[in-house]
Amino acid sequence: MQLIDHKEEFRKALIEWYLREKRDLPWRRTSNPYHIWVSEVMLQQTRVDTVIPYYERFISKFPTLTDLAQAKEEDVLKMWEGLGYYSRGRNLQAGVREVVEMYGSEIPDTRQEISKLKGVGPYTAGAVLSIAFGVPEHAVDGNVMRVISRLLLIEEDIAIPKTKKIFETVIMDLIDEDDPSSFNQGLMELGATICTPNPKCLLCPVRDFCEAFHEGRQRELPLKSKKMKMKTIPMQVCVIRNLQGEWLMKQRPATGLLANMWEFLMIEDVRNDIEVLMKDNYGMTVERVRHLLDFKHIFSHLTWTITSHVAVTDERAPEGFEFFSSEQVERLPKAVPMMKIWNEAQNKMQ
DNA sequence: GAACCGTGGAA
DNA sequence: TTTCCAAGGTT
Structure with missing residues (x-):
């Protein structure tokens, strides 16, 4: 059955399946556009199971658009801690503030306007x-x-950005005008549960419309070119305490990797000892250096191989650094590698 | 348009 | 262990 000649039957089969089989997810229990916005940002490149607890906590902490607009950025980042892609959190708050200032706290309902908001892409x-x-x-x-490339046997490389336009055009032709929500979510639900990389075609509600299934080529699609191998960066971390037992930390730059997150002192050099590196780079004397923890942290495009130490100093914090009490450190937003070191350091200290 | 931007789960 | 990736966006 050719999909292009049977659009209405396809829509019906997809939407009926979706309404019957859809998973019960927190953001499917609300019609609050702000809550739906939050969920969509969290779900970018992130699994449903990972997002659920973050979504629940975030909505409890910032129940309304106004609450988020008025929050401190550090509190927003703290709620995002561990979720990854931290600029999403900052951009979401920026976008929400734009809605308050420019649209009277009403989220715009045209692609033209909503696309101007920070962090809102196609x-x-x-x-x-x-x-x-x-x-x-x-x-x-x-x-x-993935779903559409199989249904219509589209053999374009989805790693190339302009390929997405093909799919957008197809969807605008296929979409159900009466229930675009169930149609779009139905396609995504299908891709997440049935039309997975390793597809379960025997359970598929629309396999009769699927050209790839007809040809037995569903596992070949979508076509995606390889990406290059990532870089490995050796890194030393030094957890430094002063005589009051406070911890030396700094905030990362506002752009780039782990933007605005807090970390202990890091040096991209594993050939020299920490004492030497501290003296050379910061003119700082540290004592009682003890080894802490070695591990690897894998980002999407690079890897840190981390060796970490604890040490003590009686000197002032270097430029850009501050000493914090344990309670303060606990409250600062930290990315996962620093969380590991922080937990290990606390264990070792007591 | 290619490179950058996190994390944890699954194959 | 290695690889891929999961409801993408920004620069």
Whole structure:
């Protein structure tokens, strides 16, 4: 059965399956556009199971758009701690503040306007428009590209950005004008549960429409070019305490890797001892250096091989650093590698 | 348009 | 262990 000649039957089969089989997720229990926006940002490149507890905590802490707009950025980052891609959190708050200032706290309901908001790209725009406002707009994510590439046997490389336009055009032609929310979510739900990289075609509600299944080529799709191997950066971390037992930390720059997150002193050099490096780089004398923890931290595009130490000093904090009490350190937003070191350091100290 | 931006789970 | 990746966006 050719999908292009049977669009209405396809929509019906997809939406009926979705309404019958959809998972019970927190953001599917609300019609609050702000809550849906939050969920869509958290779900970017992140698994449902990972997002659920973060979503629940975030909505409890910032129940309304106004609450988030008025929050301190550090509190927002703290709620994002461990979730990754931390600029999402900062951009979300920036976008929410734009809605308060420019749109009277009402999230705009056109692609034109909502796309101007910080952190809202083509996917998130379409997702919020269709799910929260019922606007028939495309929301093309990795799931949709996988599902559609199989249904229509599209052999374009989805690693190339402009390939996405093909899928957006297809969706605008296929989308159900009466229930774009269930249509878009149905495609994503299908991609997440049935039309997975290793597809379960016998359970698929729309396999009769699927050209790849017809040809037995579903496992070949979508086509995706390889990416290059990542870099490895050796790193030494030194957890330094002063005579009051406070901890030396600094905030990372506002842009780039782990932007605005807090960390202990780090040096990209494993050939020299910590005492020498501290003297050379900061003119600082540290004593009682003890080895702490060695581990590897893998980012999406690079790897840190970390060796860490604890040490003591009676000198002032170097430029850009501050000493914090344990209670203060606990409250600072820290990325996962620093959380590991922080936990280990606390264990070892008592 | 390619490179950058996290994390943890699964194959 | 290695690889891939999961409801992408920004620069």
